Amino acid sequence: MEVFQGIPVFGGIAEGEIFFFPKDKRNIVCVRISNVEKETERYEKACEQIIEQLDVLYEKALTEFGESRAKILDIYKLIVQDREYRESVKSLIRDKRVNAEYAVNYATDELCERFLSLGDEYLRVRTSDIRDISGKIIDILNGDTGTRADSIKEPVIAVADELTPSETIKMDKSKILAIVTKQGSTISHTSILAKTMNIPAIIGVTVKKGWNGRFAIIDGYTGQIFIDPDEETRRLYNEKRSRAESIKRQYSAFKSRQDITKGGRRVLLCANISDLSDVDAAVESNAAGIGLLRSEFLYLKSGNYPTEDEQFEAYKSVALKMNNKEVVIRTCDMGGDKIPQYMHMPRESNPAMGYRGIRLSLDRKDMLITQLRAIYRASAYGNISVMYPLIISLDEVMSILKINEEVKEELAADKLPFGKVRQGIMIETPAAAIISDILAEQVDFLSIGTNDLTQYTLAVDRQNARIDKYYDSDHPAILRLIRMTVENAHRLGKKVSICGELAADLSLTDTFIEMGVDGLSVSVPYIYKLREHIINSEL
Missing domain, CATH: 3.20.20.60 (Phosphoenolpyruvate-binding domains)
Structure with missing residues (x-):
């Protein structure tokens, strides 16, 4: 048995097989282009396509997470539609005569570096959103429209270096038992979504690709992960989960009662x-x-x-x-x-x-x-x-x-x-x-x-x-x-x-x-x- 400690984001206990999300590997190379107008049009069409995808994803998020959480995707749309960002990409295509993929990646790096230099935690967290949506634009330009979430067939513990909000929203909630990531923040959109999904979530864990397919117990209350837990640990957590479910039933029994103390204070x-x-x-x-x-x-x-x-x-x-x-x-x-x-x-x-x-x-x-x-x-x-x-x-x-x-x-x-x-x-x-x-x-x-x-x-x-x-x-x-x-x-x-x-x-x-x-x-x-x-x- 291996035990790892992370930062708890949302409480709860889950056990099951780990599904490790491999990190996206985009091989972005700089290619000199001859037709600036055609390359700019290719970029514009990719932006239009991502907006359409975000609209579809918004409807899913609205149904499953509620309106306030679906607004995350509106933030993504604002990034794609931002005049300064788009002009930065197009000027790179026009002035440097580079391919759209490289221009998007370069403009994104510049914007994120500017945010990070301000030393503001909120803006630091938002750079993850910017990289997420720019990565999706690059995928469209490369003709890659699949997602890592598409390969989940059975209920699993989702483990990754980082899960982006768009990936989290695309997941089938019925197939996610818990979320564990290396990157992230308690105020990140993905953490907020995990809370809305009402599943255990832990961040700050040095995750390993070798965990894929292994059995684990996740304690969202303490931030602990038990890989291949022994029989005693399984028994203890079965009891802990039973107690938690019993407490939940007890809370339900109080639903119809008035909020008055034993001393009569309302x-x-x-x-x-x-x-x-x-x-x-x-x-x-x-x-x-x-x-x-x-x-x-x-x-x-x-x-x-x-x-x-x-x-x-x-x-x-x-x-x-x-x-x-x-x-x-x-x-x-x-x-x-x-x-x-x-x-x-x-x-x-x-x-x-x-x-x-x-x-x-x-x-x-x-x-x-x-x-x-x-x-x-x-x-x-x-x-x-x-x-x-x-x-x-x-x-x-x-x-x-x-x-x-x-x-x-x-x-x-x-x-x-x-x-x-x-x-x-x-x-x-x-x-x-x-x-x-x-x-x-x-x-x-x-x-x-x-x-x-x-x-x-x-x-x-x-x-x-x-x-x-x-x-x-x-x-x-x-x-x-x-x-x-x-x-x-x-x-x-x-x-x-x-x-x-x-x-x-x-x-x-x-x-x-x-x-x-x-x-x-x-x-x-x-x-x-x-x-x-x-x-x-x-x-």
């Missing part, structure tokens, strides 16, 4: 959703409501701002499915690492601290008004609230409330029905937490976004893997800010929820209950564990 347990495909799971989990509807998916869906009617239909469908349970819609939190090309926003050296959240919405007032009109119209069909991200001042809140009044007056004049929309703000900055007593006077509720609150309080960029060890979400400073916010809000009779990743940390659940936090909003898979913990709490 905690609203809500769901975070990123697109419409998540709503059914939220309903199935018996969540008390939607504590955070990330509206950005509508802005990333196409090549332009979503219309009022498009947003209205989306919000209305969620409200109807939730059957009068509260749906809290966060206004567009675009910016930072999410920048659609049509918004024409320049790249920033420190985007997390830049032009994003409510700053963008207040600056582009028409965008905010369109979204608020859609939200108010949808409120006629259910229990809808709205909250605003990245608040730092009372002036911002007063400006928002003024715009709300203008929107209601416009809708009344247009004779369009709307209901009462509760107003909330996100506490994501130390500034907002410190003046939460002042802010809470003007709104109906507060929601603490612990992801941003942590990075701003500790001065730690959560996208930078090099300083990940300093990202301590339960740092005493963070807990003090949360307690301060809860106490300030409760003095004014306002409720407070937590919607960041910290809300799902079971080691802190009792701490939050003791603080008086009124609600926890988490991704749907965490609801069952949290519900069991709350029901069994002695508080």
Whole structure:
């Protein structure tokens, strides 16, 4: 038996035969060409063909992974269609008179080197996407349209130096037991897809081609891989898997019970959703409501701002499915690492601290008004609230409330029905937490976004893997800010929820209950564990 240690990406236990994905070997040579126009046309046709393939793959991803994950392929399309990238390839063909394959490879290397030189972890991870899609263009130019995933016939543990997002999406999910790779990051698209597939995933493993066909056990909780495990290890993991399945059944038994501690404290347990495909799971989990509807998916869906009617239909469908349970819609939190090309926003050296959240919405007032009109119209069909991200001042809140009044007056004049929309703000900055007593006077509720609150309080960029060890979400400073916010809000009779990743940390659940936090909003898979913990709490 051989044991290897990696970095766990998604928990779970799997056992089966290893299928090793050999690394793509593209033999790219520089060939002098005589007909520049013909070679440029060949490149253009390859781009058209890859766009068609991405559209087909998008439909598969939409069905199997949901809309937010399918957006990965939109990123690929943006890379292929990027004017600067395409012109770089064509200028190489024109000026250097080289073949399209070589030009694509050279332009890709230059772009990736430029990204890597910036020292940004997010951009470093994105170079994998650029190389993936450029490799597909080269394959088309070479007449090679097959994929490594096509050769999987039976359920296997997929092992590779690196799996690209397009390969992961092409896989038949029923035939993948687990994913193990040497390369990758916990924030890479492939890692995110593995989580969505709900299968164990481990990165950072020195994988070997000789593993192909060998039996293995994958522990996604610890990041361990057991190659040719002995009988005792198999027995231990059979027991571990049985316990995990038993716990899962126990969680299901809590589905219909209220989220009340043994001491009688009620905690609203809500769901975070990123697109419409998540709503059914939220309903199935018996969540008390939607504590955070990330509206950005509508802005990333196409090549332009979503219309009022498009947003209205989306919000209305969620409200109807939730059957009068509260749906809290966060206004567009675009910016930072999410920048659609049509918004024409320049790249920033420190985007997390830049032009994003409510700053963008207040600056582009028409965008905010369109979204608020859609939200108010949808409120006629259910229990809808709205909250605003990245608040730092009372002036911002007063400006928002003024715009709300203008929107209601416009809708009344247009004779369009709307209901009462509760107003909330996100506490994501130390500034907002410190003046939460002042802010809470003007709104109906507060929601603490612990992801941003942590990075701003500790001065730690959560996208930078090099300083990940300093990202301590339960740092005493963070807990003090949360307690301060809860106490300030409760003095004014306002409720407070937590919607960041910290809300799902079971080691802190009792701490939050003791603080008086009124609600926890988490991704749907965490609801069952949290519900069991709350029901069994002695508080």
